[in-house]
Amino acid sequence: MEVRTRFAPSPTGYMHIGNLRTALFAFLFAKHHGGKFILRIEDTDQKRYVEGATDVIYSTLKIAHLKHDEGPDVGGDYGPYVQSERKDIYQKYAKMLVESGHAYYCFCDPDEKEDQGFGYNRHCRNLSKEEVEKNLSEGKPYVIRQKIPLTGTTTFHDEVYGTITVENESLDDQVLLKRDGLPTYNFANVVDDHLMNITHVIRGKEYISSTPKYQLLYEAFGWTPPKTIHLSTIMGRNEDGSVSKLSKRHGSVSFNNLLEEGYLSDAIVNYISLLGWNPKSEQEIFTLDELIKHFDVDGIVKSDAIFDYKKLDWFNAQYIQKLDHETFKKASMPYIKNLPKPLYDKWDFASTLAQSRINKFSDIEPLFAFLGDFKIDTSLFENKKNKLDKLQSRNILVKIFPLLASTEFEVDKLNNLLAKYAEQEQMKIGKLMWPVRIAVTAHTVTPGGAAEMLYLLGKLESLKRIGESITALNIDLGEPPFTPESNTFDEDEAAFMEYLLSLKK
RNA sequence: GGCCUUAUGGUCAAGGGGUUAAGACGCCACCCUCUCAAGGUGGAAUCACGAGUUCGAAUCUCGUUAAGGCUACCA
Numbered sequence A: 001m002e003v004r005t006r007f008a009p010s011p012t013g014y015m016h017i018g019n020l021r022t023a024l025f026a027f028l029f030a031k032h033h034g035g036k037f038i039l040r041i042e043d044t045d046q047k048r049y050v051e052g053a054t055d056v057i058y059s060t061l062k063i064a065h066l067k068h069d070e071g072p073d074v075g076g077d078y079g080p081y082v083q084s085e086r087k088d089i090y091q092k093y094a095k096m097l098v099e100s101g102h103a104y105y106c107f108c109d110p111d112e113k114e115d116q117g118f119g120y121n122r123h124c125r126n127l128s129k130e131e132v133e134k135n136l137s138e139g140k141p142y143v144i145r146q147k148i149p150l151t152g153t154t155t156f157h158d159e160v161y162g163t164i165t166v167e168n169e170s171l172d173d174q175v176l177l178k179r180d181g182l183p184t185y186n187f188a189n190v191v192d193d194h195l196m197n198i199t200h201v202i203r204g205k206e207y208i209s210s211t212p213k214y215q216l217l218y219e220a221f222g223w224t225p226p227k228t229i230h231l232s233t234i235m236g237r238n239e240d241g242s243v244s245k246l247s248k249r250h251g252s253v254s255f256n257n258l259l260e261e262g263y264l265s266d267a268i269v270n271y272i273s274l275l276g277w278n279p280k281s282e283q284e285i286f287t288l289d290e291l292i293k294h295f296d297v298d299g300i301v302k303s304d305a306i307f308d309y310k311k312l313d314w315f316n317a318q319y320i321q322k323l324d325h326e327t328f329k330k331a332s333m334p335y336i337k338n339l340p341k342p343l344y345d346k347w348d349f350a351s352t353l354a355q356s357r358i359n360k361f362s363d364i365e366p367l368f369a370f371l372g373d374f375k376i377d378t379s380l381f382e383n384k385k386n387k388l389d390k391l392q393s394r395n396i397l398v399k400i401f402p403l404l405a406s407t408e409f410e411v412d413k414l415n416n417l418l419a420k421y422a423e424q425e426q427m428k429i430g431k432l433m434w435p436v437r438i439a440v441t442a443h444t445v446t447p448g449g450a451a452e453m454l455y456l457l458g459k460l461e462s463l464k465r466i467g468e469s470i471t472a473l474n475i476d477l478g479e480p481p482f483t484p485e486s487n488t489f490d491e492d493e494a495a496f497m498e499y500l501l502s503l504k505k
Numbered sequence B: 001g002g003c004c005u006u007a008u009g010g011u012c013a014a015g016g017g018g019u020u021a022a023g024a025c026g027c028c029a030c031c032c033u034c035u036c037a038a039g040g041u042g043g044a045a046u047c048a049c050g051a052g053u054u055c056g057a058a059u060c061u062c063g064u065u066a067a068g069g070c071u072a073c074c075a
Helices: A017-032 A053-063 A083-099 A129-137 A185-195 A211-221 A255-260 A265-273 A288-294 A309-322 A325-335 A341-345 A347-355 A361-367 A390-405 A411-424 A429-441 A450-457 A459-476 A493-504
Strands: A004-007 A036-039 A103-106 A143-146 A153-158 A162-167 A175-177 A200-204 A227-231 A234-237 A243-245
Touching: A004 A017, A004 A200, A017 A036, A017 A200, A017 A227, A017 A234, A017 A255, A017 A265, A017 A288, A053 A255, A083 A103, A083 A143, A083 A175, A083 A185, A083 A211, A103 A129, A143 A211, A153 A211, A153 A227, A162 A211, A175 A185, A185 A211, A255 A265, A265 A288, A265 A309, A325 A347, A325 A361, A341 A347, A341 A450, A347 A450, A390 A411, A390 A429, A390 A459, A411 A429, A411 A450, A429 A450, A429 A459, A450 A459
Parallel strands: A004 A036, A200 A227
Antiparallel strands: A103 A143, A143 A175, A153 A162, A234 A243
16 A cells, blocks of 8 residues: 655744654655655634745745645645635534534533533533534534543554553543534544545654544544554753753744754754654765665654754754855855955855855854954963963064065965965964964954965955054053054055054054 | 653663663864864763562663643644
């Protein structure tokens, strides 16, 4: 028999990462077995209607490459695939259940059905046929409830959690058909899964508690229930250390949020595939086709998994580094908007530095923030590894200043100049590079080496920053501000004047 | 409260009676490097607790505890 799985989201307007993982597993399972993956929209709650919400579902599935074989947008032999369009079907089946004695009309007021904390008090369960007819003919609003056996137990077998048995007396007479004539999720999913020939129901484990009631429904209809595969919940860690179902307070939890932050779709899919499933091998990086090939119910884990943004970062970095550079460059453009203009002009160069250094595209901005934001911290000039203190750093900078002032700011030339100078002074190159890089960036961590940073900043800005750094160091050392020789700039007198002016501030 | 489920390092997790209890992320150290990053090498860190079964328990059983879910005319 052909395997058929379904993804049955409620159109809420955004795709929670947990839902996407459910969709992914349903897709992988179906495709692994050469079967069909069906999309069904569960919109039986009119109050929850959100404009454009189904489009979010379509676009998510498309971007994630979880192509469905049947669904509202692509059609299929079991439509309609939108539950609000199947109203008549549910009514028909609900009434069949009433007739067979597995369900009953209930005319109770929706607000007063509580019976000390447990479900409905079953007031209408034993209404006489006459009373029901009378209420119906009077046009009294009603719901249809499932008639749960009062005694005995119900058992079902889940492919991952095993056999589960519950006492029927712990089950309530749940509503099947609501006052507005629409079915509840609990009823619709049973009818639809059967009518759509779903062979394996893959869903979150929050439905385990309801499954016995579904089981009873299948039995009442005389249908063979589909196999179930319940999935553990994806959790988030709260500030107080506790964990709860992953939600907005834990950070970005929708697929779109993550995309906006600069995570790659393939990386997200790869990461969540390993949340609650393990391939029984040491492979971690999987293409979608590889996932299809390796996916197996045996590897599904029963316990909940905490969503770890750090590990997602790692996956994303792996995928970013594999991108060909042109693709990376193009994809990164939206993320450099707020950075200073020089970066635009030199993005061909800078993007190369960025690609190997970021976890996600939104890391680009902080990485290059030093271009616009320069706040000297003289303590950074003290560096143990290079055996540098403020005095030495200052002396090096003073010597290198005129050299830089009279050279062309190209990466190769700068590197050559610096290397030559270090050699000439018999200085380890790191000892020279460190103060120069700190002087122009004021950061210990930068997207590249000293020469790259000089190039990105440009000559004027670089010299200005070095001058300011020397002055700051001089102040620390109890010496007067730095003033370069007037012949320092051999080519741009105006810039030199501007520089002098800026120092006076 | 009742019912259901789960429990291996900080996180994802393998292992299902005898193992030095894998691997990955993260963390730390070292190497490499002009700084980072990347890469390489190494390290710290785990069987929730208590009984039982057994020659032997992370592994089986029971209990406890903790966590999560359900208990809607939401899905």
